[in-house]
Amino acid sequence: MTPDRWIVLVGGLVLVAFIVWFFWLKRARGVRAAETSGGHQEVMVLVKGGYTPDTIIVRHGKPVRLNFRREETASCSEKVIFADFNKSADLPTGETVPVEFVPDTPGEYEFACAMGMFRGKLVVE
Template sequence: MMTPDRWVVLITGLLLVAFIIWFFWLKRSKGVRASDMSGGYQEAMILVKGGYTPDTIIVRRDKPVRLNFRREETASCSDKVVFEHFNKSAELPTGELVAVELMPREAGEFSFACPMGMLRGRLIVE
C-alpha cells in the first residue's frame, strides 16, 4: 500500500515528465515572418542560447532565404545547425554571425536542429 507521501512524489514526478515532454517536443510557437531585404533575400536573425530564438521562421517559397545565426553560448551541442531537408549545415562559432542561405522550392514545414536534436526549430514555407 502506498502512503500519501509516496503518492505526492509519484504524481509530482509524472507531472515533471509531462512538462519535459511538452517543453522539448510538443511546444509550438506561432513563428516570425522573415523580412524582405535588398538583394531579394528573405532574412531572419536567430539567437542560439539554450535553444533557437525565434524557433519558427515563416518564409515564402521560390525566394531565397538567409538565416543569420548568432550563438551566444559555449555548449557543444549548439556549435552546429543542420537543415536535413535542404542538405545543409553550418558551424556556429560562439559570438560570430553565420549566414545560412536556402532556396525553399516547396511549401511545407521543415525542421532544423543541432546535431544531437536537442535544440530544434522550424522553417515554415508558404
C-alpha cells in the first residue's frame, strides 16, 4: 500500500472510532440539583434543540422543581412529559414553567417531549 492510502485508512479508522465513542460510549455526567432554602431541589432546564442539561441528579424523598425555559418555536418542544411521575407541562416560548414532584424511589427516569425526539434523564439517588 502506498503512504497516501495508509493515511486515508488510519484517518478513516480514527473517524469511525470517534463516532462510536460520541454516539454510544460517551456518558453524560449530569448536573446535580441545587437545594433551595425552601427545601426544593431545583434546576433550570433550557429547551433549545434538546434539553440542557439533559441529565439531572436529585436525591429521593425531597421535592424537586425543574424550571423549563423554552427558547425555540419547534412544535416538538411544546410539552415535556414525565411518564413515570404522571406529570407533564405545556412550555410556551419564552416563559419559565416549573414542574414539581417528589421522587420516592431511587432509579433513572426519562423525560421527553410529546414526540419523543427530545429526551432527558432524571437520576434519583
